[in-house]
Amino acid sequence: MAGPTDLHRRQLHQLLEVLRSVVGVESALEAVMSLLHARKCDGELWDRVLSFRGPLGHELRPRSARGRRALEDVPPHVLSHLMHEITAIPAVDVTPVFELCIRYRHEQLGRFGQAHTALDWLGALQVALGSPIEGVVHDPACGYGGTLLAAAQAGATQLSGTDISPDALETARMRLEMHGLRAELDLADSLQGRPLLADRVLADPPMGMRLRSDQLEPWGIYAPSDDVGAWLRLARASLGPEGIGVVCVPLGRLSASRTFVDMVEDALVESVFLLPSGSHVGSRIQIAMVTINPWQRPSERLPVFDAQSYFTTDRGRVPQPVEGAIQELAGLLGHWRGHSEHAGPGHVCTTVMRSDIRKGFYAEFAPAPVESRPIPTPGARLLKQLRVENVKSFSSAQEARLAPITLVYGPNSAGKSTLVQALLMLLQSAATTTLITNGRLAQLGSFSSAVSHHDIERDVGLGIDFGVIPPWGTTETLHPDLLRTIDVRYSRRTTTDAEASEIRIGTGVTPPLVASSAPFEHEATASNLGGGELWSINADSLEGWAATLDDLDGAFYDPQRQPDSGRTVYKRLGAAVRRLQVRPGVPVQADRVRLIPSNVVVPPLGYQGPDAGEMLQSRLNRVMVALNDEVSRLADRVVRLGPVRPAPARVTQRVTINASDPADYPSFLFENDSAVEKLNEWLGELGIGYAVSIEPISSRSGLAAVGDFVAVVLTDLKTGVQVTPADVGYGVSQVLPIVVQCLQANEQVLCIEQPELHLHPRLQASLADLFIDSTAESGGGNQIIAETHSEHLLLRLRRRVREELISPDQISVLYVDHDDTGATVKQLRLGPQGEFLDPWPAGFFDDSLEDVLGGWT
Numbered sequence: 032m033a034g035p036t037d038l039h040r041r042q043l044h045q046l047l048e049v050l051r052s053v054v055g056v057e058s059a060l061e062a063v064m065s066l067l068h069a070r071k072c073d074g075e076l077w078d079r080v081l082s083f084r085g086p087l088g089h090e091l092r093p094r095s096a097r098g099r100r101a102l103e104d105v106p107p108h109v110l111s112h113l114m115h116e117i118t119a120i121p122a123v124d125v126t127p128v129f130e131l132c133i134r135y136r137h138e139q140l141g142r143f144g145q146a147h148t149a150l151d152w153l154g155a156l157q158v159a160l161g162s163p164i165e166g167v168v169h170d171p172a173c174g175y176g177g178t179l180l181a182a183a184q185a186g187a188t189q190l191s192g193t194d195i196s197p198d199a200l201e202t203a204r205m206r207l208e209m210h211g212l213r214a215e216l217d218l219a220d221s222l223q224g225r226p227l228l229a230d231r232v233l234a235d236p237p238m239g240m241r242l243r244s245d246q247l248e249p250w251g252i253y254a255p256s257d258d259v260g261a262w263l264r265l266a267r268a269s270l271g272p273e274g275i276g277v278v279c280v281p282l283g284r285l286s287a288s289r290t291f292v293d294m295v296e297d298a299l300v301e302s303v304f305l306l307p308s309g310s311h312v313g314s315r316i317q318i319a320m321v322t323i324n325p326w327q328r329p330s331e332r333l334p335v336f337d338a339q340s341y342f343t344t345d346r347g348r349v350p351q352p353v354e355g356a357i358q359e360l361a362g363l364l365g366h367w368r369g370h371s372e373h374a375g376p377g378h379v380c381t382t383v384m385r386s387d388i389r390k391g392f393y394a395e396f397a398p399a400p401v402e403s404r405p406i407p408t409p410g411a412r413l414l415k416q417l418r419v420e421n422v423k424s425f426s427s428a429q430e431a432r433l434a435p436i437t438l439v440y441g442p443n444s445a446g447k448s449t450l451v452q453a454l455l456m457l458l459q460s461a462a463t464t465t466l467i468t469n470g471r472l473a474q475l476g477s478f479s480s481a482v483s484h485h486d487i488e489r490d491v492g493l494g495i496d497f498g499v500i501p502p503w504g505t506t507e508t509l510h511p512d513l514l515r516t517i518d519v520r521y522s523r524r525t526t527t528d529a530e531a532s533e534i535r536i537g538t539g540v541t542p543p544l545v546a547s548s549a550p551f552e553h554e555a556t557a558s559n560l561g562g563g564e565l566w567s568i569n570a571d572s573l574e575g576w577a578a579t580l581d582d583l584d585g586a587f588y589d590p591q592r593q594p595d596s597g598r599t600v601y602k603r604l605g606a607a608v609r610r611l612q613v614r615p616g617v618p619v620q621a622d623r624v625r626l627i628p629s630n631v632v633v634p635p636l637g638y639q640g641p642d643a644g645e646m647l648q649s650r651l652n653r654v655m656v657a658l659n660d661e662v663s664r665l666a667d668r669v670v671r672l673g674p675v676r677p678a679p680a681r682v683t684q685r686v687t688i689n690a691s692d693p694a695d696y697p698s699f700l701f702e703n704d705s706a707v708e709k710l711n712e713w714l715g716e717l718g719i720g721y722a723v724s725i726e727p728i729s730s731r732s733g734l735a736a737v738g739d740f741v742a743v744v745l746t747d748l749k750t751g752v753q754v755t756p757a758d759v760g761y762g763v764s765q766v767l768p769i770v771v772q773c774l775q776a777n778e779q780v781l782c783i784e785q786p787e788l789h790l791h792p793r794l795q796a797s798l799a800d801l802f803i804d805s806t807a808e809s810g811g812g813n814q815i816i817a818e819t820h821s822e823h824l825l826l827r828l829r830r831r832v833r834e835e836l837i838s839p840d841q842i843s844v845l846y847v848d849h850d851d852t853g854a855t856v857k858q859l860r861l862g863p864q865g866e867f868l869d870p871w872p873a874g875f876f877d878d879s880l881e882d883v884l885g886g887w888t
Contacts (some may be wrong), residue, residue, distance in 0.1 A: 066834050173199075222250070232323075280321060300321055355631060378397045439451065451816060465529070545572040
C-alpha cells in the first residue's frame with residue numbers, strides 16, 4: 032500500500048481544522064472516518080447525510096460510537112463546512128485519507144489512543160511468516176484491522192477478527208470495506224469463550240493490558256506474570272489441521288513465561304524473531320514474534336532470528352524495514368522449515384537447545400558486520416543513581432539508588448524533600464554551568480540557603496548515573512549499553528550563586544574524565560580560544576580514560592552514518608593519546624555551552640604524533656556534545672508534582688499540550704478520548720465515584736483573541752449530578768493530576784511529593800498499581816520518584832512483588848534519616864517475596880502496633 036502524500040496530509044488537516052473548536056483530535060478523526068466511509072461505501076447514506084440538517088450521530092449508526100458522539104456535538108454550520116470539504120476530495124483520494132487517519136493516530140495521540148493501531152510492516156511480516164496464506168485467517172485482537180488488511184493483500188479471501196472494543200471493531204469494519212473487503216468480525220473477548228478454528232492465526236495483542244484471572248484461568252494459567260502464555264495458548268487452540276500461528280509478545284516476558292517454556296519443549300513453538308524496540312505502537316519495548324506450528328518436523332533446536340539489522344530508525348524513532356527485508360526474513364524461516372538448518376548469517380540466525388530453555392531464554396549471535404549493524408536495544412534507561420553532598424541537611428556525600436519506582440521515606444524534616452530537590456536542582460542547571468537554585472523544577476532560594484549549614488565556602492556536589500534518554504538514536508549519541516555518569520562540583524561565585532568548578536564524566540566502563548576550571552599554565556592556549564574562562568582536563572584522568580578505550584566495542588551510535596568498526600576506532604584513539612606531542616594544549620570545543628562547558632583544554636602529555644591532538648580533540652568533543660544533549664533531554668523529561676497540586680479551576684484555557692505542566696491535563700484529555708476512558712477505568716479501580724468528561728467552551732462571539740476553553744466535568748455515578756473538580760472533596764482534585772500524568776507520560780521521570788495527600792488508605796494502596804502500570808516497559812515506560820509517608824502504598828507494592836507482577840529490582844525503597852552529622856540515605860532492599868532484606872528503622876511504621884498493644888500487661 033502506497034504511503035500518504037503531502038496532498039493527502041493537507042486534505043486531512045483541512046478536515047481536522049474544521050472540527051478543532053468543537054471536539055478533540057481523537058473524536059475528530061473518528062468523525063472524519065465515519066463520513067469518509069459513508070461517502071465511499073454507502074451512497075444512500077451519504078445522500079441522507081448531505082440533506083440532513085440535524086446532528087448526524089443517529090444517521091451514521093451503527094458506526095463508531097465515538098464518531099457518533101463527536102458528530103452529535105458538531106453545530107450545523109460546522110457540519111455543513113465539513114461535508115463541503117469532504118465532497119471536494121476526489122474519489123481516488125478518499126481511501127488514502129481514511130488510511131492517513133489511522134496513521135495520524137499513532138503520530139499525534141497518547142498511547143491509549145494508539146492501542147488498536149499497528150505499524151503497517153508488522154502485519155505484513157506476520158503474514159509473510161505465516162505463508163502460504165490460505166483458508167481462514169483469524170486475528171483474535173484485530174484492533175483497526177491492519178493485520179487482516181495485510182492478509183487480504185497477500186491473497187487471503189476468508190477473514191475473521193475479534194476485538195473487545197466496539198469502537199475498534201467498527202473502525203476495522205469500515206477500513207476493510209474502504210478497500211472492498213468483507214470479514215467476519217465479532218465483538219468479544221477472545222480469551223474467554225470457545226476459540227475459533229482457523230488456518231492462520233495472526234495475533235498482535237495490546238502490550239500494556241493487564242489480564243484478569245477470568246482471562247488467564249481458562250488457559251490453565253494462574254500466575255498474572257505469565258499473561259503472554261494466554262495468547263500463545265489461544266493461538267495454539269485456534270489452529271486447524273496444518274495451521275500456523277504468529278503471535279507478537281514482549282521479549283522480556285518470554286523467559287518468565289512457563290507456558291512459553293512448555294510449548295518450546297513440546298515443539299509447538301517453531302521459531303522466535305527478535306524485532307527492534309518501538310515496533311509496537313505506543314511502547315518502546317522490544318518485542319518477539321513467535322511462530323506456532325504443531326505440524327513441523329520435530330527438532331531438538333529452536334531457531335531464533337535477530338531481525339534488528341533489517342531495520343532503520345526514522346527521526347521519530349519508528350523502525351522501518353529496509354527494502355526486501357520482510358521477504359528475506361520469511362525466506363530464512365522457509366529454509367529452516369525445509370532443511371532444519373540456517374541459510375543466513377550468524378548475526379541473524381542462531382539456535383538454542385529446547386532442553387535448555389528452562390534455564391532462561393537466551394540466544395547468542397555472532398557479531399554483526401558494520402554494514403549490517405542492528406538497532407541496539409538500550410541496556411538501561413532513565414535515572415539509575417543520585418549523589419548529593421553539602422545540600423541543606425546533606426553535609427556528607429550520600430548515594431541513592433533510583434529504580435523505575437523509587438519511594439523515599441523518613442521522618443519529617445529529615446531531608447526527604449532535599450534529596451529529590453537536589454536531583455531537580457542539578458537537572459534544571461543542565462543548560463548552563465551555573466547552579467540554578469531557583470528554577471522550573473525546584474526552588475531552594477539562593478546559594479547560601481541551599482548549601483549545607485549556609486556555609487558558602489563549601490562546595491556543593493551533585494551527580495547522577497543514567498541510561499538512554501529518549502528520543503535516542505535520532506542524532507549521534509553514546510552507545511545504549513553504556514551507563515552515563517556526570518558529577519559536578521559547584522563553588523561559590525558570589526554570596527547568592529555558585530559556578531561549576533569541576534566536572535567528572537564517564538560511561539560506566541571508562542574511569543571518569545575530570546575537567547576543572549583551575550588556572551591553566553599555558554596562557555597561549557587561552558588566547559587561541561578567544562578568551563573567557565578556561566577549563567582543563569586532568570592529565571592523569573585522561574590517560575586512565577584512554578587506556579581502557581581498547582575494551583570498548585564502540586561508544587557511539589549514529590543512525591545517519593556507519594561508524595568505523597568498534598575496536599579499531601578506540602585502539603587508534605588510545606594510541607593517539609599515548610603519542611600526544613608536547614604542545615601548549617589541545618582545545619576541545621563542545622559546540623555549545625551547557626552543563627559541560629565549551630572552553631575545555633587538553634594539557635600537554637609529553638607524547639609524540641602529528642595527528643594525535645586533532646584525533647583526541649574530535650573524540651572528546653563527541654563525548655561532551657553527546658552527554659550535554661542527553662542531560663538536557665533528561666531535564667526536559669522531568670515532571671514535578673508538588674505536595675499541593677494546582678488548585679482546580681472551573682474552566683481551563685485550551686493550549687498546546689505541555690507534558691511538563693500537570694496543570695495542562697484538561698487539554699490533553701480533550702484531545703485524547705481514549706485517555707479519558709482509561710482515566711475513568713482507573714478512577715473506578717481507585718474507588719472514586721465520579722466519571723470525568725471534558726466539555727469545550729468555545730468563543731462563539733468571534734473574539735479569536737480570547738481563545739478556546741475546556742471544562743473538566745465530574746459526574747457522580749450514584750446521583751448523576753455534574754460538578755467540577757472545584758466542587759468536590761479536596762482529595763479528588765489532588766489525585767486527578769497524578770492519575771492523568773501517570774497515564775499521559777511516556778518515558779518520563781515523574782517526581783511526586785506526597786501522592787497520598789488527602790486520600791483514603793485503600794486509595795493510597797491502589798496508587799501502587801497505577802505506578803506499576805505507568806512504569807512498565809509495556810506501558811508508559813516511566814520512572815516515578817515519590818516522597819511519601821504511606822505504609823499502604825509500600826504494602827501493596829510488596830504484595831505485587833510476591834504475585835510476580837513486578838520484580839524487586841524495579842523498586843527502590845530509600846530511608847532518609849538525620850543525626851548530629853547530617854542527613855543520611857539508607858537503601859532498604861526487597862527480596863523475591865516482597866520481604867525486606869534490610870531492617871526497617873525503628874519508630875517509623877511501628878507506632879500503630881504500639882498503639883494497639885500499649886497498656887497491656
